[in-house]
Amino acid sequence: MILTIAKREFRSMFLSPLAWVILAVVQVILAWSFFSSVDVFFNIQSDLTTIKNAPGVTDLVVSPLFEVASIVLLMIMPLLTMRLISEEKRNKTMSLLLSAPVSITEIVLGKYLGLLFFIVTLLFMITLMPLSLSMGTELDFIKIFSGALGLFLTLAAFGAAGLYMSSLTDNPMIAAISTFGLLLLLWMINVNSASISGDASVLGYLSLQTHFTALLRGILNTRDIAYFILFIFGFIVLTIRQLETQRLQS
Amino acid sequence: MSSLISVNNLTRRYGDFCAVNNISFKLAAGDILGFLGPNGAGKSSTMQMLTGNLAPTLGEISINGVDLLENPKAAKASIGYLPENPPLYKEMTVTEYLQFCGRLHNLNNTALASACDSAIERCGLENVQKRLIRNLSKGYQQRVGIAQAILHSPAVIILDEPTVGLDPIQILEIRDLIKNLGETQGIILCTHILPEVQAVCNRVQIINQGEIVYSASMEDMLRNQNEKFEITLTENIGIEKLADHHVFKSIEVIDEHSFTAESDLTADKLSEYIVQQQWGLTRFAQQQTSLEQIFIDLTTSDKTTLEDNTA
Numbered sequence: 034m035i036l037t038i039a040k041r042e043f044r045s046m047f048l049s050p051l052a053w054v055i056l057a058v059v060q061v062i063l064a065w066s067f068f069s070s071v072d073v074f075f076n077i078q079s080d081l082t083t084i085k086n087a088p089g090v091t092d093l094v095v096s097p098l099f100e101v102a103s104i105v106l107l108m109i110m111p112l113l114t115m116r117l118i119s120e121e122k123r124n125k126t127m128s129l130l131l132s133a134p135v136s137i138t139e140i141v142l143g144k145y146l147g148l149l150f151f152i153v154t155l156l157f158m159i160t161l162m163p164l165s166l167s168m169g170t171e172l173d174f175i176k177i178f179s180g181a182l183g184l185f186l187t188l189a190a191f192g193a194a195g196l197y198m199s200s201l202t203d204n205p206m207i208a209a210i211s212t213f214g215l216l217l218l219l220w221m222i223n224v225n226s227a228s229i230s231g232d233a234s235v236l237g238y239l240s241l242q243t244h245f246t247a248l249l250r251g252i253l254n255t256r257d258i259a260y261f262i263l264f265i266f267g268f269i270v271l272t273i274r275q276l277e278t279q280r281l282q283s
Numbered sequence: 284m285s286s287l288i289s290v291n292n293l294t295r296r297y298g299d300f301c302a303v304n305n306i307s308f309k310l311a312a313g314d315i316l317g318f319l320g321p322n323g324a325g326k327s328s329t330m331q332m333l334t335g336n337l338a339p340t341l342g343e344i345s346i347n348g349v350d351l352l353e354n355p356k357a358a359k360a361s362i363g364y365l366p367e368n369p370p371l372y373k374e375m376t377v378t379e380y381l382q383f384c385g386r387l388h389n390l391n392n393t394a395l396a397s398a399c400d401s402a403i404e405r406c407g408l409e410n411v412q413k414r415l416i417r418n419l420s421k422g423y424q425q426r427v428g429i430a431q432a433i434l435h436s437p438a439v440i441i442l443d444e445p446t447v448g449l450d451p452i453q454i455l456e457i458r459d460l461i462k463n464l465g466e467t468q469g470i471i472l473c474t475h476i477l478p479e480v481q482a483v484c485n486r487v488q489i490i491n492q493g494e495i496v497y498s499a500s501m502e503d504m505l506r507n508q509n510e511k512f513e514i515t516l517t518e519n520i521g522i523e524k525l526a527d528h529h530v531f532k533s534i535e536v537i538d539e540h541s542f543t544a545e546s547d548l549t550a551d552k553l554s555e556y557i558v559q560q561q562w563g564l565t566r567f568a569q570q571q572t573s574l575e576q577i578f579i580d581l582t583t584s585d586k587t588t589l590e591d592n593t594a
Contacts, residue, residue, distance in 0.1 A: 034387070034389070037383065037386040037387060041372070041383050045372065045374055048374040048375070049374060053324040124370075124371075124372075124373070125366065125368040125370055126371065127336075128331075128334070128336050128364070128366045128371070129370035129384065129387075129431070131334070131335055131336045131383070132334040132335055132336060132359060132362060133359060133366040133387040133388060133391065133562070134355075134356045134357070134359040134360040134387075134388060135356070135359075135387060136355070136356060166364050182363060200415075215367070254389070280337060280338050281338045
């Protein structure tokens with residue numbers, strides 16, 4: 034049942050030009066960033082050989098790519114999530130799901146899973162670029178895996194927050210803007226705390242960026258993974274509660 | 284026969300406003316219930332509560348013997364619902380959409396194919412099944428909505444204004460379809476079109492200001508109506524003189540020659556009586572109190588009493 038809803042959600046993204054345009058735009062921007070880092074790497078390659086414990090190609094090309102990807106997708110994810118629930122409400126299709134033998138939890142999980150399918154597609158396209166380097170050089174696959182996992186968890190967290198925002202309104206535009214605001218706030222909430230008291234502060238812990246950077250460095254810490262899972266779980270529960278409340282009050 | 288829907292003391296409040304006030308009714312298999320009411324009477328709220336789209340403030344709903352509030356998934360499996368706005372995913376084709384709806388109702392692949400085919404055939408969608416719903420006309424979109432509601436052959440079908448936007452021929456087709464479905468399933472038909480109720484339904488229920496003000500089978504409704512006659516005479520006989528004749532219970536004068544009258548006599552006895560009086564009878568017609576009359580009487584009289592109270 035969850036899968037049925039997820040499949041429909043995934044398909045309908047590709048039935049509108051939105052998904053294609055997003056894939057294309059993200060790919061072009063990241064390809065340019067990837068190309069620039071490879072170029073920089075070539076220029077400084079000779080200097081690197083003189084340094085002991087010099088950073089490798091994974092640190093200099095792959096990690097920056099994932100970092101740029103996270104920022105680009107911070108801006109793009111709200112566009113993907115904005116219509117998840119708000120459009121169902123606006124087009125009155127929500128009543129089809131609500132009067133079918135499906136619980137609200139299943140509806141929300143189905144929609145989120147559909148979004149995850151798209152995130153995986155996106156991630157696959159992005160990861161292909163650094164993987165192509167393995168034809169010419171040796172890569173630190175563990176580090177790439179850790180970075181890709183970090184990017185996946187970050188995007189999944191963005192998506193969960195966007196799903197919740199989308200359940201609050203029946204206007205996709207408002208959902209997109211408030212999602213963007215929330216994500217940006219959570220991304221840079223540690224800006225001043227980092228300079229004052231370092232990563233140990235509460236604000237530093239709340240920031241998405243702190244946890245993503247740790248994974249990007251290849252540090253697979255359960256603390257960071259637990260943060261993302263709690264974040265996603267929290268927003269999904271909030272979304273379910275929100276829809277239940279709307280059924281009671283609408 | 285056990286009832287398909289049984290609603291007990293259902294109440295729904297929006298803040299201080301009471302949209303549905305303590306209503307109870309039952310629907311048996313083979314019933315086609317016409318659910319009538321003026322705008323804002325609580326029709327749609329009731330339908331939304333029956334289909335689990337809206338949680339009731341108080342009351343019980345059981346669908347096909349299953350409590351909707353305690354066991355919503357099992358109860359909703361036996362409902363087919365067409366809301367006022369057909370819930371269509373416009374970027375899908377008709378077949379894709381119906382397949383999705385079937386899967387939502389747990390139909391497996393073999394059942395799904397045959398259910399889709401039969402729904403498409405019953406709603407006359409053969410020619411458009413490969414087209415995007417977005418590109419269909421309003422009438423066809425409405426029919427896709429109906430197809431969606433009957434797809435999984437639910438025990439209860441709830442249709443909210445199903446014939447909106449259809450052309451006269453399609454309306455007749457859909458009415459036939461509803462009649463056919465009503466032989467085996469229970470149907471609730473919400474509509475503003477009173478002749479439609481008279482043509483299709485075998486029970487009528489009128490809701491006004493959140494309360495059920497009228498509920499009767501179609502036969503009872505036709506039987507219990509007052510006998511009213513429209514009479515035209517060549518002679519001008521004063522109302523006082525007519526009132527002396529005790530065959531007339533009440534008289535309403537239309538003009539010098541015509542009046543409407545209520546009588547206990549049957550049509551042939553009354554006409555015979557008038558002919559015997561030699562008043563020069565030129566026109567004699569039995570007036571039927573239509574559903575429309577009942578509807579207007581019940582839904583407007585309440586308003587006047589309300590105004591009296593506030594005055």
